[in-house]
Amino acid sequence: MTPATSVTKPKVLIIGSGGVGTISALSLTTNNKCEVTLVVRSDYELISTKGYSINSCTYGELTNWKPHNVAKSVTDAAERFGPFDYILVTTKNIPDASITCEQIIKPAVDSSPESVIILLQNGLGVEKPMYAAFPNHLVLSGISHIGSTYYHGHVDNKGPDNVFLGDFNPEGKRHPLSQSKIEEFISIYQNPDNKNKIVLDENVQKTRWEKLIYNSVFNTITALVNLDVTRLQINGVNEDLIRPAMLEVIAIAKSVGVECDASKVDKFIHIGDGLFYAPSMCIDMRKGQLMELEIILGNPMRIARENGVSTPILSVIYSLLKMVQFRIKEERGMFELNQEDFKGNSDDYARIFHDKYV
Amino acid sequence: MTPATSVTKPKVLIIGSGGVGTISALSLTTNNKCEVTLVVRSDYELISTKGYSINSCTYGELTNWKPHNVAKSVTDAAERFGPFDYILVTTKNIPDASITCEQIIKPAVDSSPESVIILLQNGLGVEKPMYAAFPNHLVLSGISHIGSTYYHGHVDNKGPDNVFLGDFNPEGKRHPLSQSKIEEFISIYQNPDNKNKIVLDENVQKTRWEKLIYNSVFNTITALVNLDVTRLQINGVNEDLIRPAMLEVIAIAKSVGVECDASKVDKFIHIGDGLFYAPSMCIDMRKGQLMELEIILGNPMRIARENGVSTPILSVIYSLLKMVQFRIKEERGMFELNQEDFKGNSDDYARIFHDKYV
Numbered sequence: 001m002t003p004a005t006s007v008t009k010p011k012v013l014i015i016g017s018g019g020v021g022t023i024s025a026l027s028l029t030t031n032n033k034c035e036v037t038l039v040v041r042s043d044y045e046l047i048s049t050k051g052y053s054i055n056s057c058t059y060g061e062l063t064n065w066k067p068h069n070v071a072k073s074v075t076d077a078a079e080r081f082g083p084f085d086y087i088l089v090t091t092k093n094i095p096d097a098s099i100t101c102e103q104i105i106k107p108a109v110d111s112s113p114e115s116v117i118i119l120l121q122n123g124l125g126v127e128k129p130m131y132a133a134f135p136n137h138l139v140l141s142g143i144s145h146i147g148s149t150y151y152h153g154h155v156d157n158k159g160p161d162n163v164f165l166g167d168f169n170p171e172g173k174r175h176p177l178s179q180s181k182i183e184e185f186i187s188i189y190q191n192p193d194n195k196n197k198i199v200l201d202e203n204v205q206k207t208r209w210e211k212l213i214y215n216s217v218f219n220t221i222t223a224l225v226n227l228d229v230t231r232l233q234i235n236g237v238n239e240d241l242i243r244p245a246m247l248e249v250i251a252i253a254k255s256v257g258v259e260c261d262a263s264k265v266d267k268f269i270h271i272g273d274g275l276f277y278a279p280s281m282c283i284d285m286r287k288g289q290l291m292e293l294e295i296i297l298g299n300p301m302r303i304a305r306e307n308g309v310s311t312p313i314l315s316v317i318y319s320l321l322k323m324v325q326f327r328i329k330e331e332r333g334m335f336e337l338n339q340e341d342f343k344g345n346s347d348d349y350a351r352i353f354h355d356k357y358v
Numbered sequence: 359m360t361p362a363t364s365v366t367k368p369k370v371l372i373i374g375s376g377g378v379g380t381i382s383a384l385s386l387t388t389n390n391k392c393e394v395t396l397v398v399r400s401d402y403e404l405i406s407t408k409g410y411s412i413n414s415c416t417y418g419e420l421t422n423w424k425p426h427n428v429a430k431s432v433t434d435a436a437e438r439f440g441p442f443d444y445i446l447v448t449t450k451n452i453p454d455a456s457i458t459c460e461q462i463i464k465p466a467v468d469s470s471p472e473s474v475i476i477l478l479q480n481g482l483g484v485e486k487p488m489y490a491a492f493p494n495h496l497v498l499s500g501i502s503h504i505g506s507t508y509y510h511g512h513v514d515n516k517g518p519d520n521v522f523l524g525d526f527n528p529e530g531k532r533h534p535l536s537q538s539k540i541e542e543f544i545s546i547y548q549n550p551d552n553k554n555k556i557v558l559d560e561n562v563q564k565t566r567w568e569k570l571i572y573n574s575v576f577n578t579i580t581a582l583v584n585l586d587v588t589r590l591q592i593n594g595v596n597e598d599l600i601r602p603a604m605l606e607v608i609a610i611a612k613s614v615g616v617e618c619d620a621s622k623v624d625k626f627i628h629i630g631d632g633l634f635y636a637p638s639m640c641i642d643m644r645k646g647q648l649m650e651l652e653i654i655l656g657n658p659m660r661i662a663r664e665n666g667v668s669t670p671i672l673s674v675i676y677s678l679l680k681m682v683q684f685r686i687k688e689e690r691g692m693f694e695l696n697q698e699d700f701k702g703n704s705d706d707y708a709r710i711f712h713d714k715y716v
Binding site for chain 1: 579582583584585588589590591592593594595596597598599627628631632634670671674675677678680681682684685688695697700701702703704705707708710711
């Protein structure tokens with residue numbers, strides 16, 4: 001009796017249908033140990049009718065591919081396919097956007113009281129607003145190492161799906177169900193024959209900081225100057241700019257007790273040698289989309305300031321990128337400046353902006 | 359006999375027909391104490407037939423205005439209207455462009471053995487390549503404080519023409535004709551009734567450094583983030599970024615014995631309050647044109663390095679802007695990267711680029 005069996009399968013909702021989310025949906029669907037619902041917002045009409053075309057280093061060429069369920073919004077997903085056992089969040093995390101991740105996932109979380117929230121997202125401090133918004137839910141950390149991009153119905157998956165899953169909190173401070181939920185999710189996500197790879201991560205904060213050694217430096221600087229990593233290096237900045245900036249990230253991590261592996265610096269400086277690769281923040285800037293600035297650089301900078309860590313390079317980069325983010329917000333119409341508001345002493349302009357526009 | 363009289367008038371060649379050069383031509387023509395030749399390169403057809411339309415706070419509305427002579431190139435000017443007594447250089451100064459200022463003015467200088475070269479240009483160190491290229495010529499320093507922009511035949515002159523003229527060298531190291539040539543040029547340039555203002559500057563290096571307090575900071579940062587000065591200030595950067603960066607400029611100046619007036623910092627922070635003004639480097643970046651980066655920031659940075667002056671903010675800004683300049687050069691087709699050249703260790707890319715592309 002297949003229907004009876006399928007009812008017992010856990011239900012996974014994936015929110016975020018970019019390069020990461022679609023391959024996660026494909027990994028889970030391949031196993032068929034859970035029922036997968038994918039929220040597809042802007043391209044819903046396209047995907048719900050034609051499905052995805054996928055070119056994957058792992059799963060090969062697929063056309064008209066769909067997960068079990070496709071929903072056009074989180075609310076639609078919750079109403080038609082909920083409640084969910086797992087809510088896998090693969091959206092970008094932009095706390096200064098007009099809608100935050102907590103707000104985006106809320107309809108699903110509220111209607112799935114038992115759900116485990118997995119943040120498969122970059123950056124630091126992404127769990128804090130989730131804890132605050134959903135204090136009764138277990139929130140887990142996922143870090144994805146994957147090469148995958150989505151554009152208009154097509155997924156180009158060049159690097160294999162590689163997930164580190166764990167609890168944001170140190171041992172002893174974890175939710176009682178944490179271990180068993182991590183193990184269950186790994187069991188439904190891990191494909192046979194190691195096609196993909198999902199592993200239990202006992203120290204997710206360290207994993208996040210180590211990814212930041214790359215992201216806080218290359219993502220940010222490429223976004224500022226609008227060049228890919230290799231073009232940065234053609235300008236000879238490995239030693240004068242990139243390495244000392246990466247060492248600043250390591251120093252901030254150390255101030256919260258996280259000892260990063262210093263060999264990561266050399267590894268990350270050279271990881272993209274010759275690839276002419278533009279990181280996500282650079283791509284977002286080029287598209288005029290908001291960047292994941294606050295979770296990639298802003299949160300580390302706040303920790304540096306609190307702990308008195310000297311960050312001469314990253315402080316300047318952050319200050320500059322906040323202005324670029326401001327420009328993108330204005331270009332996207334998130335606010336419209338009235339020049340008459342800014343006529344007096346310029347020392348007051350930030351306060352005026354905050355009072356009138358934020 | 360008017361022709362005989364006019365023959366004795368000094369001849370002034372103006373190279374650079376943007377907002378500064380056209381108003382200089384107008385100032386000189388108004389006096390009629392010299393014969394003015396203006397080199398107009400890209401818009402020669404337009405200007406030689408229709409002249410300029412000018413909207414000036416000083417000279418009013420003018421249409422079909424032309425100086426005595428209009429030439430389509432420096433060579434054309436030299437052949438038809440030379441030799442010249444004064445060569446007033448009002449072009450941008452971009453030593454890393456495909457053609458330098460020395461190369462641009464060379465045909466006129468070579469055919470005018472007695473000529474005095476006046477560099478009415480921003481930045482630091484602009485005299486050094488001129489001394490090297492034209493060792494037998496007197497080279498003088500002009501600093502313009504003017505609000506004037508040129509676009510396709512039209513000049514919008516909002517702020518009065520205000521020139522500081524002097525010798526680059528300190529007293530005792532000056533050319534024997536220096537003083538008399540400065541006085542003569544002032545006499546032919548100064549309009550009656552103080553319509554414009556040209557003054558003898560006994561300390562041009564200090565004047566240049568003081569202008570850099572503004573330019574090295576606001577020009578550069580606005581170019582990096584693509585925002586005008588007021589929008590920078592709406593982001594609250596006056597104290598954390600602008601002031602300390604300006605103090606770095608003052609510290610570099612001090613290392614070469616130039617004591618800038620520290621009150622300039624507050625003056626310059628607030629000089630554009632509420633004006634939503636985009637400085638020239640920001641405008642150039644927006645237009646995809648090369649920026650005057652090396653004379654505005656590069657030369658001060660080289661002095662800082664030689665003299666061991668700490669410049670934590672400006673060093674990062676300079677490093678970033680060199681990459682933006684690189685991008686603009688690539689976009690303008692000044693080089694075309696072959697990705698195959700950049701496949702090995704990225705530490706070698708700068709050398710490879712230098713060897714193959716520069």
